[in-house]
Amino acid sequence: MKLEPSTPDVTDHQESRTKVPVQILPHLYLGSEKDSSDLDILKKYGISYILNVTHDKPNSFEHLPGFKYKKLPVEDNWRANLSDMFPEAFEFIGMFHTKIFLLLH
DSSP: OOOOOOOOSSOHHHHHHHHOSEEEETTEEEOOHHHHTOHHHHHHHTEEEEEEOOSSOOOTTTTSTTOEEEEOOOOSSTTOOGGGGHHHHHHHHHHHTTTSEEEEO
């Protein structure tokens, strides 16, 4: 019996619009650049600390009181060495994980 690949009814893009940010640990969410720039989403989830792992996306609300950002400039390609950023990312996450909700994008 030969199985053919099938296309899901919902595309990955549609799926991410409805399920992001995703809680991966208590007080820790994984989201997109769109999530991090949507003040309503951040307020809905109580997110005020954002780890921005991009080289070109802005820290959208750093001018507002109550928001704290850590930017780790990483190119979005297969050559990017994310492991070099782990210590700095873990330090930022570890500083706040019991007090706030954190969004990684």
